Amino acid sequence: MEGKININVSAVDYDKTSKALTHQLSLLEEMVHGEEDFVMTDSEFAFGWHFFVLSVNRSLVQKLVEMMGSDFEKLKGKGMEKKFLTWLTKNLESKSPRFKIAIKEEMESSKFGIF
Numbered sequence: 001m002e003g004k005i006n007i008n009v010s011a012v013d014y015d016k017t018s019k020a021l022t023h024q025l026s027l028l029e030e031m032v033h034g035e036e037d038f039v040m041t042d043s044e045f046a047f048g049w050h051f052f053v054l055s056v057n058r059s060l061v062q063k064l065v066e067m068m069g070s071d072f073e074k075l076k077g078k079g080m081e082k083k084f085l086t087w088l089t090k091n092l093e094s095k096s097p098r099f100k101i102a103i104k105e106e107m108e109s110s111k112f113g114i115f
Contacts, residue, residue: 014052028064
């Protein structure tokens with residue numbers, strides 16, 4: 001999975017959050033002429049939250065970086081992946097109830113466990 005960014009998503013409302021993510025990423029695909037550049041797993045429900053994984057092709061994010069130019073560099077975060085999470089969060093905040101996103105690989109290697 002070299003060419004993908006895997007993002008863990010935790011959401012209170014799976015339907016709204018998954019639809020908002022799909023809508024936002026579909027708009028991004030349209031803007032940069034991408035196609036089938038992301039996929040979402042089914043959710044698992046635990047502790048009152050829905051957990052699922054969103055995989056986004058790095059090429060889609062790279063096209064966003066090129067399109068936004070210096071505005072992308074101004075986003076909060078270190079590296080392309082973190083800046084992309086910031087961009088995605090900003091574009092979803094008003095469209096989805098409580099949710100959290102994080103890079104999957106970082107969470108798995110975290111010394112703090114799940115969160």
